[in-house]
Amino acid sequence: MCRRTNVTGRRLQMKTVRWLWGYVSQMRWALAFSMMVLVVGQWAQIAAQGSQKFLIDDVLVGKHYEQLLWVLGYFTITYLVFYLLSWWGRYLTRMNGLTLQRYMGSRLMALIQRLPVASIQGGRTAKWVQYFTSDIQQVSTFVTEDLPRGIQQVAGTLLLIGIIGWNSPIVLAIVSVFSALYIALGRYYGPIMRRQTREMQEKRGDMLTKIEEGISSTREVIAFNRMAWEEKSFRGAFAVFFDKVMENGKLANSQLLLSNSVQWIGRMAVLLFGGYSVISGSISIGVFVIVYQYSNQLFNNYQTVFNFVMNMSGQLAYADRVREIFNQEAAPEGSKPLKAEVQSIVFDKVTFAYPGTERLVLNELELSIPQGKKIAIVGSSGGGKSTVTQLLLRFFEPTSGCIRINGTPLSDIRNADWLGKLCVVFQEPFLLPDTIRSNLLFGRPFSEERIIEACRIAQVHEFIESMENGYDTVVGERGYTLSGGQRQRIAIARAIAGEPELLILDEATSALDMETEMKLQEALDRERAGKTTIVIAHRLSTVRNADLILVMHEGRLVEQGTHQELMNGGDIYRRLVSVMSDEGAPKKRIRGA
Numbered sequence: 001m002c003r004r005t006n007v008t009g010r011r012l013q014m015k016t017v018r019w020l021w022g023y024v025s026q027m028r029w030a031l032a033f034s035m036m037v038l039v040v041g042q043w044a045q046i047a048a049q050g051s052q053k054f055l056i057d058d059v060l061v062g063k064h065y066e067q068l069l070w071v072l073g074y075f076t077i078t079y080l081v082f083y084l085l086s087w088w089g090r091y092l093t094r095m096n097g098l099t100l101q102r103y104m105g106s107r108l109m110a111l112i113q114r115l116p117v118a119s120i121q122g123g124r125t126a127k128w129v130q131y132f133t134s135d136i137q138q139v140s141t142f143v144t145e146d147l148p149r150g151i152q153q154v155a156g157t158l159l160l161i162g163i164i165g166w167n168s169p170i171v172l173a174i175v176s177v178f179s180a181l182y183i184a185l186g187r188y189y190g191p192i193m194r195r196q197t198r199e200m201q202e203k204r205g206d207m208l209t210k211i212e213e214g215i216s217s218t219r220e221v222i223a224f225n226r227m228a229w230e231e232k233s234f235r236g237a238f239a240v241f242f243d244k245v246m247e248n249g250k251l252a253n254s255q256l257l258l259s260n261s262v263q264w265i266g267r268m269a270v271l272l273f274g275g276y277s278v279i280s281g282s283i284s285i286g287v288f289v290i291v292y293q294y295s296n297q298l299f300n301n302y303q304t305v306f307n308f309v310m311n312m313s314g315q316l317a318y319a320d321r322v323r324e325i326f327n328q329e330a331a332p333e334g335s336k337p338l339k340a341e342v343q344s345i346v347f348d349k350v351t352f353a354y355p356g357t358e359r360l361v362l363n364e365l366e367l368s369i370p371q372g373k374k375i376a377i378v379g380s381s382g383g384g385k386s387t388v389t390q391l392l393l394r395f396f397e398p399t400s401g402c403i404r405i406n407g408t409p410l411s412d413i414r415n416a417d418w419l420g421k422l423c424v425v426f427q428e429p430f431l432l433p434d435t436i437r438s439n440l441l442f443g444r445p446f447s448e449e450r451i452i453e454a455c456r457i458a459q460v461h462e463f464i465e466s467m468e469n470g471y472d473t474v475v476g477e478r479g480y481t482l483s484g485g486q487r488q489r490i491a492i493a494r495a496i497a498g499e500p501e502l503l504i505l506d507e508a509t510s511a512l513d514m515e516t517e518m519k520l521q522e523a524l525d526r527e528r529a530g531k532t533t534i535v536i537a538h539r540l541s542t543v544r545n546a547d548l549i550l551v552m553h554e555g556r557l558v559e560q561g562t563h564q565e566l567m568n569g570g571d572i573y574r575r576l577v578s579v580m581s582d583e584g585a586p587k588k589r590i591r592g593a
């Protein structure tokens with residue numbers, strides 16, 4: 001059982017190493033160069049230390065005082081080489097580390113944008129943030145700093161073995177025996193450390209998630225007077241993490257205790273044998289001094305190599321996590337271009353259940369959305385209206401049936417082409433913690449005139465102008481300095497600024513007062529004349545003048561027509577009208593305008 005676990009672990013490590021190499025190979029020359037600089041630097045340090053032998057044996061004991069300058073010159077040059085290469089090596093490893101972090105970070109960012117929305121919604125934000133702030137950083141430090149330093153230590157170790165073995169094979173044997181104990185300890189502790197690091201990392205992720213959620217929900221927590229509950233839940237997450245850290249610390253301590261004892265006894269043995277060799281005349285004092293120093297260094301090198309092996313297991317755990325996420329399958333992408341104007345959008349018997357659920361939210365939905373018109377989708381809460389938007393955005397794929405754009409299945413169409421044609425405003429739009437202008441531009445190159453025009457249509461220009469910094473006002477985290485209605489209007493301005501072919505307003509004006517909403521609707525109707533606008537709304541005033549009203553109920557289209565036609569013949573629509581006052585349904589109202 002245990003053996004199988006080891007084999008599986010090793011296979012996993014090899015898989016991770018191979019995967020890592022795919023990324024690292026692109027900067028292999030830079031890495032190889034930094035390793036070479038570090039290795040030569042280490043050798044220069046060993047060479048500099050060797051000057052003591054000449055100083056003691058030749059200059060002091062041999063009384064060749066005229067050689068003092070030569071010895072000093074040798075020491076100065078080798079030490080300078082060591083010093084400069086150490087500095088350069090540090091610089092190179094840091095630079096390589098940042099390059100790899102940037103490379104992996106941008107790959108991950110691009111990947112996140114292409115992942116199925118379900119996998120992002122399913123995971124928690126802080127976990128994703130941790131991939132950037134911790135895991136990728138750890139992986140890049142491992143590859144660009146720890147690994148070259150490990151190679152440097154191995155190269156230094158080989159040189160020390162050569163020198164010590166040449167001068168005193170028995171000292172080398174003593175050091176090697178005790179070092180073998182190190183390796184045995186490394187083999188024993190390596191897999192345990194790796195498992196523990198991974199577990200600790202997961203608990204840390206949970207705790208960060210808790211912190212992130214705690215900060216995001218501050219207002220609700222205060223509003224519901226749940227501070228004690230929130231504190232307790234954080235303490236719980238921290239306690240679990242704390243236990244794991246302590247467990248990890250205990251293991252690391254017992255490993256250190258054992259390895260330090262081994263090293264201490266080994267040093268005593270070298271001193272004893274070396275002293276005896278000098279007294280018996282088999283080695284000189286100079287050789288004894290440097291062999292003793294090199295032996296200590298060899299012990300340290302062994303320990304560093306040992307730590308490197310231990311850390312390698314732990315670091316590969318970070319790499320495992322990153323590999324898992326990098327290997328997630330991207331959302332399916334169509335390949336057919338869509339350059340022509342959208343002529344028709346048809347839902348052909350679309351059935352859909354959210355991932356991980358059984359309930360059919362859309363049930364063989366048949367829908368044809370005419371183009372160049374204002375279309376409203378109404379219906380009871382939970383009837384599947386917003387799900388239509390989610391499928392149009394390709395956040396999810398229909399379970400069965402097909403959405404066709406100009407007769408072509410949406411899943412076959414190139415995402416960039418399709419998404420370039422539509423724009424959606426959600427009920428609770430996300431605003432960047434940046435200026436209003438940046439939020440309106442959202443990375444697009446619009447003129448100031450276009451931005452202002454869009455804000456005028458969205459009835460938000462005057463409000464923006466009334467603020468001290470106008471369009472340069474910073475809106476705070478998720479736009480918390482604004483009311484719900486102001487946020488919605490800015491989001492609408494942001495959407496219409498780009499004049500999308502298809503605009504979807506999903507409860508996008510729910511937080512506006514009646515008068516502002518009416519003005520906005522009128523201006524929007526003028527702006528969008530001849531273009532397709534889909535309005536999902538509860539408030540009837542928002543949809544009454546739509547060219548076509550689609551009534552959804554329990555995942556199906558049950559009625560359609562103009563307001564008047566439906567008032568004359570649509571049972572469900574008439575019922576909706578009778579239960580909804582013109583103020584709209586209160587259940588979906590968000591923070592007031």
Ligand SMILES: Nc1ncnc2c1ncn2[C@@H]1O[C@H](COP(=O)(O)OP(=O)(O)OP(=O)(O)O)[C@@H](O)[C@H]1O
Binds near residue numbers: 381385
């Ligand atoms: N991400 C999700 N995972 C699982 N179920 C979901 C998800 N999003 C929505 N649902 C469920 O799907 C059903 C339809 O939701 P949808 O938001 O489409 O309804 P709606 O008609 O827009 O309702 P409302 O008018 O209240 O916004 C609801 O029962 C809802 O609970």
